[in-house]
Amino acid sequence: MSDTISNKTVTLTDNQTGSRVDLPLLGGSIGPDVIDIRKLYAQTGQFTFDPGYGATGSCLSGLTYIDGDQGVLLHRGYPIEQLADQSDFLEVAYLLLNGELPNKTERDNFVTSITHHTMVHEQLSAFFRGFRRDAHPMAILCGVTGALSAFYHDSTDINDEKQRMVASHRLIAKMPTLAAMAYKYSIGQPFNYPRNNLNYAENFLHMCFAVPAEEYEIDPVIADAMDKIFILHADHEQNASTSTVRLAGSSGANPFACIAAGIASLWGPAHGGANEAVLNMLNEIGDKSNIKTFVDKAKDKDDPFRLFGFGHRVYKNYDPRAQVLRKSCHEVLNKLGVEDPLLELAMELEELALKDPYFIEKKLYPNVDFYSGIILKAMNFPTSMFTVLFAVARTVGWISQWKEMIEDDTQRIGRPRQLYVGPAQRDFTPLDKRG
16 A cells, blocks of 8 residues: 655745745545645654544555545445445455455355354353453453453464464454353353354344244344444444554554454443443433423533434434434334334434424434444343444454554554643652652
């Protein structure tokens, strides 16, 4: 991967000294140009200041492109709507990892590899039993994923291309198994082994919901919705957890440790907990008769109440993932015939938001978290598992981003700078002379 340098530059002028420095512009295949500031400190003795890195490009990437104003999400150039409608999760995983859609042979080989890596080392079962029964599933998933490097140390050499591939396949394959084990452990049920005759989404549902006492029947509507949830959460550019994976990986850390770091970042309520926040909000509203009261509260600038699941930090238009999941959401609710006051409340709130002038003007459309939260609730997943499922899907994006970073010869160890505001240099005062 190489930089694409345009013939344009940006000139910075020091108003005090009159000195000037020209900074080149780098152009991507689509999207805005970026100012290359890599030599800024060497040329000026100054850094940039960008808390949260909201205006900083940290890497070159060919995986995912987002245009929030237009509501566009592309994976390797393919619109997310087309992938969700015409592909499946493992095909999208192959695309993100390898850059192109697979032919039939490549697809078959990849699916076979993932399928035969789904089992985990039997000693991991004992590892799980070291956690308290009431431990949060994300705490368990974070710990167990980090421990994988102790069980699969034959694929931790990041300089070996084959080991990188094996580690990538292992993580994609084993994450649903670990997530299902975390769920089963939290509810006191026995673990289910993966089944090779099921596809990725079906296998995950089986491991979560099957019990030894009876046969578990997989509903194709539910499995399809699960697959779409995985696709729609597979990657989302340089968000907090992805940046965490890249930063950890830039030090040369093994891939299992890097993905565990990503899980820890995703666990934060400002990142991966959005669909859980939707259910908590619906619980707070409580009843359909209260919707207008809470909507009015959300419109009141002086009221701290927030409507979760509407609008998006990145998308200033309709979240393209939400358009896909809205259809699946209604299919799941119709198929299951769930009589749940909370889900009925959610559907009425959705209808109001799509018609209310305030929501339309502010572009506060229901987002992917709104619909995924409702679907997972209808599937009988507890809210504590919502972020775990997010992690299962996002592992594909994380490991693809990690692989891309390792293979990028322009990538350096992450070392953000700071604007120091602490005390200037001072002399040490002995203890007996301190007031």
